[in-house]
Amino acid sequence: MKAQHRKPQIISEDTHCQVNSLIQRLDNVKHIADSGFWISTTELKLLLSLDETFINSLNKKVLSQPQNCKFSWRNFECTLVDHQFGESFWAINTKQNLLINNNDALSQTPTYVSEIPDYKQSTLSDSIVLKIPPEVEVIPSPYALIDDFLSASQLNDLLRYTINKQPDFLPTTNSASDPNYRRSFYLAHFPEFSDLMVNLVRKISPQIIKHLDIKDFAIGQIESQMTAHNHGNYYKVHNDNGSPDCASRILTYVYYYYREPKSFNGGELVIYDSKIENGYSVAADSRKVIQPTNNTIIFFPSHCMHEVLPVSCPSEYFADSRFTINGWVRHV
Ligand SMILES: O=C(O)CCC(=O)C(=O)O
Ligand SMILES: [Fe+2]
Numbered sequence: 001m002k003a004q005h006r007k008p009q010i011i012s013e014d015t016h017c018q019v020n021s022l023i024q025r026l027d028n029v030k031h032i033a034d035s036g037f038w039i040s041t042t043e044l045k046l047l048l049s050l051d052e053t054f055i056n057s058l059n060k061k062v063l064s065q066p067q068n069c070k071f072s073w074r075n076f077e078c079t080l081v082d083h084q085f086g087e088s089f090w091a092i093n094t095k096q097n098l099l100i101n102n103n104d105a106l107s108q109t110p111t112y113v114s115e116i117p118d119y120k121q122s123t124l125s126d127s128i129v130l131k132i133p134p135e136v137e138v139i140p141s142p143y144a145l146i147d148d149f150l151s152a153s154q155l156n157d158l159l160r161y162t163i164n165k166q167p168d169f170l171p172t173t174n175s176a177s178d179p180n181y182r183r184s185f186y187l188a189h190f191p192e193f194s195d196l197m198v199n200l201v202r203k204i205s206p207q208i209i210k211h212l213d214i215k216d217f218a219i220g221q222i223e224s225q226m227t228a229h230n231h232g233n234y235y236k237v238h239n240d241n242g243s244p245d246c247a248s249r250i251l252t253y254v255y256y257y258y259r260e261p262k263s264f265n266g267g268e269l270v271i272y273d274s275k276i277e278n279g280y281s282v283a284a285d286s287r288k289v290i291q292p293t294n295n296t297i298i299f300f301p302s303h304c305m306h307e308v309l310p311v312s313c314p315s316e317y318f319a320d321s322r323f324t325i326n327g328w329v330r331h332v
Contacts, residue, residue: 025047025049026074028047029047029048029073029074029076029092030076030094032047032092033076033092033093033094034094036091038081038082038089038090038091039089039090039092040087040088040089040090041055041058041059041062041087041088041090042087044078044090048073048078058071059088062080062088066080072095075094075095076092076093076094076095077092077093077094077095078090078091078092079091079092079093093137136275136276136277136284137275137276138273138274138275138284138286139273139274139275139276139281139284140273140286141271141272141273141274141288141300141301141304142211142212142213142300142301143212143271143288143290143298143299143300144208144211144212144298144299144300145290145296145297145298146204146296146297146298147293147295147296148295148296149200149255149295149296149297150255150257150295154196155257155294155295158193158257158325159257159258159259159323161190161192161193162187162226162228162257162323163259163318163319165187165190165226166318166319168187168189169185169186169187169226169228169318170185170186170187170188171183171184171185172184172185172186172227172235174235174238178236180236181235181236181238182234182235182236183232183233183234183235184227184228184229184230184233184234184235184308185227185228185229185230185233185321186225186226186227186228187225187226187227188225190226190325193226193325194224194226194325197224197255197325197327198222198224198327201222201224201253201327201329202219202222202329205219205222205251205329206219208251208299209250209251212251212299212300212301214250214251214301217250217331218331218332219329219330219331219332220248220330220331220332221330222327222328222329222330223249223327223328223330224325224326224327225325225326225327226323226324226325227323227324227325227326228318228321228322228323229264229267229308229311229313229321229322229324230264230311230313230316230318230320230321230322231264231311231312231313231314231316232310232311232312233267233308233310233311233322234307234308234309234310234311235307235308236307237270237272237283237305237306237307238305238306238307239302239303239304239305239306240252240302240303240328241302241303241328246302246328248330248331249302249328249329249330250301250302250328250329250330250331251299251300251301251302251328251329252299252300252301252302252304252306252326252327252328252329253297253298253299253326253327253328253329254269254292254297254298254324254326255296255297255324255325255326256292256293256294256295256296256297256298256322256323256324257294257295257323257324257325258292258294258320258321258322258323259319259320260294262294263313263314263315263317263320264311264312264313264320264321264322265311265312265313266309266310266311266312267292267308267309267310267311267322268289268290268291268292268308268309269289269290269292269298269306269307269308269309270287270288270289270290270306270307270308270309271287271288271290271300271304271305271306272284272286272287272304272305272306272307273286273287274303274304274305281303282305283305292322292324302328
């Protein structure tokens with residue numbers, strides 16, 4: 001069959017205006033969704049150009065079934081969130097994984113999600129049947145990495161110092177009741193290098209705080225510890241400010257170093273994004289995997305869930321360990 005060539009259609013001025021005003025309207029809705037502002041039913045009617053019949057049925061729904069009262073409009077979801085001064089208020093969310101009957105994709109007819117049966121039972125039929133897997137908002141975890149943090153001679157001295165201190169390293173403990181939560185060794189007292197590291201971290205923290213978009217805070221104490229992860233060592237998923245004595249930790253830093261050539265594998269730092277579950281911030285499925293590269297330092301918010309994957313260090317020599325100086329920037 002011959003390919004059919006069509007003349008390109010010339011878009012009229014009128015169509016052009018309609019397209020522009022549609023884009024403007026969708027942008028406005030997205031703006032409200034992104035800002036998290038609540039809007040009243042009257043404002044919603046204007047914003048989405050909803051007709052009177054729909055608003056009447058929506059108001060009925062609000063009265064009869066205020067829980068889980070939501071409806072879809074294009075790729076947005078409007079959810080009833082509050083009543084104030086006799087007015088209903090709505091939050092708008094952008095839908096992520098929309099599974100939608102294509103015929104309806106352009107329809108502006110809103111659909112009550114609460115009228116749709118169970119998600120699993122839904123089929124794509126002629127009627128408006130929308131999906132909606134339970135939507136979970138994932139909050140990405142930010143981090144900042146700096147390469148070549150110490151000079152070559154500082155790194156060299158630090159390595160020599162660390163290896164000489166092997167007899168003073170102790171097995172780590174953890175506030176979790178599970179004794180298998182963490183396996184590694186630490187040194188609490190190393191003034192020759194903790195002062196150096198804490199001073200550098202104090203100097204750079206204001207920039208990091210800005211970069212990570214962390215709400216500005218007055219920097220107080222900065223803690224530091226030296227750690228060694230050898231064969232089979234790890235640290236399971238945790239955050240660094242979950243117990244009352246750690247609650248003022250805002251920023252975590254981890255400086256990585258080791259003897260070259262590198263004689264271990266694994267030991268990646270995994271930082272999980274967050275999601276809210278039953279009012280608590282928990283680890284989402286999405287994560288960033290950070291290689292513990294020699295002479296790099298990483299910063300991330302202390303509330304983010306993270307873990308250290310198991311280290312394989314065939315020689316089992318202490319000197320071949322994955323070493324860190326890590327710690328926390330507290331608010332005053
Ligand atoms: O060693 C690392 O990469 C992270 C260590 C850690 O999470 C901690 O000490 O709290
Ligand atoms: Fe940690």
